[in-house]
Amino acid sequence: MKWRAIPLSAWIGIVGLAIAIFCAVFAPLIAPYGEREVVGDIWLPMGGDFVLGTDNLGRDLLSRLIYGAQTTIFVALAATVLSFSLGVMLSFTAAVVGGWTDQGLSRINDLMMSIPTLIFALIVLAVLPQELWILILVMAVLDSTRVFRLGRAVAVDVTVMEFVEAARLRGEGRMWIIFREILPNTLSPLLAEFGLRFAFAVLFLSTLSFLGLGIQPPEADWGGIVKDNKDGIIFGIPAALIPGAAIAGLAICVNLVVDWLLKRTSSLKGGRGDG
Amino acid sequence: MAELLEVRDLKIGATAYPPGEPPQDITIVHGVSFTLQKGKVLGLIGESGAGKSTIGLAALAYGRGGVRITGGEVLLDGEDILALGGSGIRDIRGRRVCYVAQSAAAAFNPAHRLGDQVVEAAVRHGVMSRSEAWERAKYLFGVLGLPDPDSFGRRYPHQVSGGQLQRAMTAMALCPGPELIVFDEPTTALDVTTQIDVLAAIKRAIEETHTAALYITHDLAVVAQISDDIMVLRHGNMVEYGSVQQIIEEPKEDYTRDLVSVTQTLKDEAPDQSDSLLRIDSVDAAYSGDFKVLHDVSVHLPRGQTLAVVGESGSGKSTLARVITGLLPPSRGEVIFKGAALPPEFANRNKEQLRQVQMLYQMADTAMNPRQTVRDIVGRPLTFYFGLRGAEKTRRVAELLEQIEMGKGFIDRYPAELSGGQKQRVCIARALAAEPEVILCDEPTSALDPLVAKGILKLLLRLQAETQLSYLFITHDIATVRAIADSIAVMYQGRVVRFGPKSKVLSPPFDDYTDLLLKSVPEMRLGWLEEVLTTRRMGSAGH
Numbered sequence: 092m093k094w095r096a097i098p099l100s101a102w103i104g105i106v107g108l109a110i111a112i113f114c115a116v117f118a119p120l121i122a123p124y125g126e127r128e129v130v131g132d133i134w135l136p137m138g139g140d141f142v143l144g145t146d147n148l149g150r151d152l153l154s155r156l157i158y159g160a161q162t163t164i165f166v167a168l169a170a171t172v173l174s175f176s177l178g179v180m181l182s183f184t185a186a187v188v189g190g191w192t193d194q195g196l197s198r199i200n201d202l203m204m205s206i207p208t209l210i211f212a213l214i215v216l217a218v219l220p221q222e223l224w225i226l227i228l229v230m231a232v233l234d235s236t237r238v239f240r241l242g243r244a245v246a247v248d249v250t251v252m253e254f255v256e257a258a259r260l261r262g263e264g265r266m267w268i269i270f271r272e273i274l275p276n277t278l279s280p281l282l283a284e285f286g287l288r289f290a291f292a293v294l295f296l297s298t299l300s301f302l303g304l305g306i307q308p309p310e311a312d313w314g315g316i317v318k319d320n321k322d323g324i325i326f327g328i329p330a331a332l333i334p335g336a337a338i339a340g341l342a343i344c345v346n347l348v349v350d351w352l353l354k355r356t357s358s359l360k361g362g363r364g365d366g
Numbered sequence: 367m368a369e370l371l372e373v374r375d376l377k378i379g380a381t382a383y384p385p386g387e388p389p390q391d392i393t394i395v396h397g398v399s400f401t402l403q404k405g406k407v408l409g410l411i412g413e414s415g416a417g418k419s420t421i422g423l424a425a426l427a428y429g430r431g432g433v434r435i436t437g438g439e440v441l442l443d444g445e446d447i448l449a450l451g452g453s454g455i456r457d458i459r460g461r462r463v464c465y466v467a468q469s470a471a472a473a474f475n476p477a478h479r480l481g482d483q484v485v486e487a488a489v490r491h492g493v494m495s496r497s498e499a500w501e502r503a504k505y506l507f508g509v510l511g512l513p514d515p516d517s518f519g520r521r522y523p524h525q526v527s528g529g530q531l532q533r534a535m536t537a538m539a540l541c542p543g544p545e546l547i548v549f550d551e552p553t554t555a556l557d558v559t560t561q562i563d564v565l566a567a568i569k570r571a572i573e574e575t576h577t578a579a580l581y582i583t584h585d586l587a588v589v590a591q592i593s594d595d596i597m598v599l600r601h602g603n604m605v606e607y608g609s610v611q612q613i614i615e616e617p618k619e620d621y622t623r624d625l626v627s628v629t630q631t632l633k634d635e636a637p638d639q640s641d642s643l644l645r646i647d648s649v650d651a652a653y654s655g656d657f658k659v660l661h662d663v664s665v666h667l668p669r670g671q672t673l674a675v676v677g678e679s680g681s682g683k684s685t686l687a688r689v690i691t692g693l694l695p696p697s698r699g700e701v702i703f704k705g706a707a708l709p710p711e712f713a714n715r716n717k718e719q720l721r722q723v724q725m726l727y728q729m730a731d732t733a734m735n736p737r738q739t740v741r742d743i744v745g746r747p748l749t750f751y752f753g754l755r756g757a758e759k760t761r762r763v764a765e766l767l768e769q770i771e772m773g774k775g776f777i778d779r780y781p782a783e784l785s786g787g788q789k790q791r792v793c794i795a796r797a798l799a800a801e802p803e804v805i806l807c808d809e810p811t812s813a814l815d816p817l818v819a820k821g822i823l824k825l826l827l828r829l830q831a832e833t834q835l836s837y838l839f840i841t842h843d844i845a846t847v848r849a850i851a852d853s854i855a856v857m858y859q860g861r862v863v864r865f866g867p868k869s870k871v872l873s874p875p876f877d878d879y880t881d882l883l884l885k886s887v888p889e890m891r892l893g894w895l896e897e898v899l900t901t902r903r904m905g906s907a908g909h
């Protein structure tokens with residue numbers, strides 16, 4: 092791969108993601124203040140000792156943002172990867188095996204989707220103990236229903252192709268057919284969906300935190316910071332907008348990178364570059 | 367003589383998008399010139415990529431998706447239509463120059479009645495009133511031999527057959543009374559027995575309406591029946607231009623000579639053997655319960671020989687292949703391989719049984735995983751059946767690529783980076799990698815250009831001579847059958863109507879269907895179409 096072949100838009104995405112991941116990994120080293128440390132008056136303006144000002148309790152906003160990157164990116168990424176693994180596995184199995192397996196899995200999926208995601212999540216999270224891995228698991232399972240629908244739709248199209256038939260007639264096992272024949276040919280729509288789902292996961296986590304069932308205070312996450320500072324907007328204080336912008340920026344960066352990956356994979360098929 | 371259409375030094379360009387590289391401008395037609403007189407038919411012939419459709423569409427001053435006319439003149443009655451603006455062009459298209467596409471099924475709007483679509487251009491251009499146009503449409507339906515011309519226009523596209531749809535499309539082109547019609551492979555997608563009717567109808571209709579035509583096809587035998595002159599194209603250049611008689615009987619260029627001689631016999635018939643490698647024993651098969659597609663089919667294939675299964679679409683010949691591979695278990699009868707019955711379902715067959723029966727598909731494009739390189743595609747059966755890995759596998763893949771006359775330079779290419787013929791060759795290599803006893807070939811050459819197809823057939827025959835491979839070769843093309851078969855099974859509506867050694871099947875006395883099939887295959891000589899139609903008419907008069 093040549094560095095020069097990477098378009099500008101992808102570079103923007105890569106740099107943005109690199110910054111976010113750097114912040115997440117080295118948060119204790121680069122944050123000017125502690126995560127929970129009250130360092131000044133509430134809602135101080137930007138500038139001076141506090142580059143982005145302070146929040147509703149007088150904590151440094153920049154430090155909160157940097158620590159927040161850690162939880163936000165980790166939870167959203169883990170949930171998305173998990174939901175894709177689950178959704179892709181089940182949906183491809185449904186598409187390849189067909190018959191009753193397909194019916195069973197698809198109808199269970201429909202059942203799950205018929206319950207509004209947020210309400211479902213609130214009930215489940217309220218019942219289960221409040222631990223990080225449970226939060227990730229619940230987000231992943233709920234999100235995997237969307238992945239399942241998409242995965243099954245694209246896999247059914249590929250399953251009927253003759254090269255899959257040829258692999259079956261060769262005597263290949265189910266795992267080979269799913270991972271070597273079908274998966275590479277469905278990567279384009281799945282990657283596109285991945286970018287979108289990741290952004291949704293960040294938003295969903297923020298929503299849960301906002302409602303008090305996500306990341307528990309005083310631990311910082313971007314959605315939580317928005318919630319903490321939302322009242323400031325009335326007084327013209329931008330503290331809530333900054334983490335909001337961070338969420339938007341992260342989502343955009345992920346999608347820029349995914350778009351570029353999409354082009355690279357679709358050009359392998361000999362399709363036109365803009366596929 | 368008045369020149370209706372004069373094309374001078376036509377140059378056409380397009381933008382290519384090679385994978386991983388910036389877009390490039392390429393020239394696809396390099397300065398072609400020809401003239402067409404009123405009421406005459408010019409055949410444009412060449413392989414795919416020769417630029418024949420592009421030139422045909424240029425007669426309507428049209429460039430298909432990204433194609434640009436970059437130079438030259440197209441004079442219609444002395445007027446350069448390339449210089450006309452949007453409204454001038456629109457006035458010509460559909461009124462003075464009309465177009466008949468290859469796939470009528472895709473060209474008709476399924477939501478509207480045929481008649482409304484046939485008269486649309488004439489009415490929109492104000493050539494005639496709607497009722498006049500309907501009258502003309504009915505007249506044209508009659509000329510084109512469509513059933514029940516008065517009510518035919520009230521049907522929807524899905525209610526008529528493919529051949530009828532193609533004739534309706536010709537009626538649509540003829541309705542406004544154009545001076546020129548561009549036919550773009552109008553019979554290519556049809557069965558031979560249907561093709562002959564459509565061909566005859568088109569010929570009669572353009573004779574009766576004195577319309578000039580550009581007839582685009584890759585089949586020299588077809589174009590010989592219908593046109594006055596022929597232009598042979600290759601890679602966007604004119605190879606040869608002359609009267610039909612001159613091109614067929616005394617071609618000047620080597621390339622034209624190859625095209626004319628493409629359907630020669632390649633193989634003499636081998637003697638019939640009683641011990642057969644593969645025997646299909648009174649097989650019935652049905653899709654989804656009651657719909658029976660095979661009725662009591664029994665054929666057999668000796669080792670090292672080729673059995674050609676021939677028939678039109680819907681005759682059940684591909685279903686036979688599905689039964690043999692085990693994709694469709696038969697409802698009665700069995701498939702006997704090397705003296706033992708194969709389990710009816712492929713899932714119950716062991717690796718060794720699967721290995722010995724390999725398959726070649728019609729569309730090599732979809733038969734290969736587009737995300738795998740040639741190395742993976744050909745190498746997988748080696749790993750799977752014989753456990754070859756690493757350098758040993760690479761060496762064997764290179765060997766196989768040599769065997770299919772491609773060379774190891776192709777080993778890291780993706781299917782998208784191969785030509786149609788090369789793709790089919792890689793599929794052959796994949797089949798060979800399993801070291802099979804029999805290869806089921808499901809129309810492997812029918813999507814290819816004649817010369818490329820001939821190369822594939824020669825390769826298959828060479829492999830057969832070298833390794834005693836057996837082929838079950840499914841095709842609808844009698845010329846291919848003549849070229850490669852030892853024995854032939856003729857299928858019609860799910861039954862084998864004739865089966866035996868090639869010499870017997872292809873010599874009289876014939877049954878009705880085989881007779882019709884053999885007589886429908888266009889022959890590369892003048893006057894063939896008239897002859898067939900005359901004998902048919904006499905036949906029907908006698909009944």
